Amino acid sequence: MQNSIIIADDHPLMLRGLSDFLKSKGYNIIGSAKDGKEAYNLIVKLKPDIAILDIRMPYKTGLEVAEDCKKNGIPTKIILITFDKGEDLYDKAKELNIFGYILKEFAIEEIETCLTHVNNNESYFSEEIADYLNANTNSRPEILDMLSKTELKILHLISKNNTAKDIGDILSISNRTVEKHKSNIIKKLDIPPIQNSLLIWAKENQEFLN
Template sequence: MNPTIIIADDHPLVLKGLHDFLIEKEFNVLASAKNGKEALTLIKAHNPDIAILDIKMPFYTGLEIAEKCKKDQLSTKIVLITFEKDEKTYYDAKALGIYGYVLKEFALVEIENCISSVLKDTPYFSPELLKFLELHELPKHFESLTNHEKGIVKLISQNKTGVEIADLLAISPRTVEKHKSNIIKKLKLESKQNSLLIWAKENSNLFDS
């Protein structure tokens, strides 16, 4: 199947390069847009299989377009191209169910793989990006902790005892123990002695700020 594609980028050279490359590879490029507003209009008009969008564009960013498409339940699969190796953008993209995230410096090398992956219903993220983000990957289940619980883990990582933590937070030592056992459950740690202390020490970099 030859998918229908719309592309959008506010850099004329990038847009032309991508357009010419896709045409040369015999992809069915319906149209190209120079900004987010044009891109959204084209997606609504043509309902293409895939929209390849720059993240930063005038009027709407690639992420904002993805959000609008999701809200309107459009079936177009969104692929973002960007220079940004940015954790927040990556997680925002994942949360919006975006199908591809390709770094611009590798766009021409990767876009074919990305399109064929997307057609198989498999999201594609630039290997370079994933390699970069691995260094910053949050440990599993960390986000399920409340801010209060994160504060307790931070104090544990600083070798504070239950009694000291109770004093600092003006709560009873019993409440601290209750919090600890909830945190252990949430982080799915083994219920052996010091498992939380070991985890807190290993991940103390999360609490540097």
């Protein structure tokens, strides 16, 4: 038997578009709501298998509806659709055992894949959200702020496989000055004094040195 679904979104075009699309694909849409309060009341009344909710709605957000469902032991599986890629919302969604979390701009493209996962009792989180969060996780190491502009330039040139002589020629400084800078960089970054350790560190953090 086809799972029953309700959809809630305070944007009429989005609500109608998603609803019409899923109906055309044969999904069993049993109700729709224009705000969070109406959505929660529908869930309580109709007991759908799945609720597709916009995160930001009047009266109750999608997360608040999910929270109320969890608190009151309502087994409806929640899928959230959102424009937000923020880590806080993503973490909160995972905390509430949300089954799906997809971006609005990809909602039509991803909703069927998401529903297939949910029907199999698996969660589905938009790849774009994961990519965005991963990109933000790989943020610039704060320790680089301790380096001077010249030291950062030297570290960048090291990451490009330049020798001390190459660096001296590029920056118009002596080899001895380059070696002194390298020694200072190693101290500031607390890099272990083993062979090629500075080159290895520079290579591993190359994306932050450009």
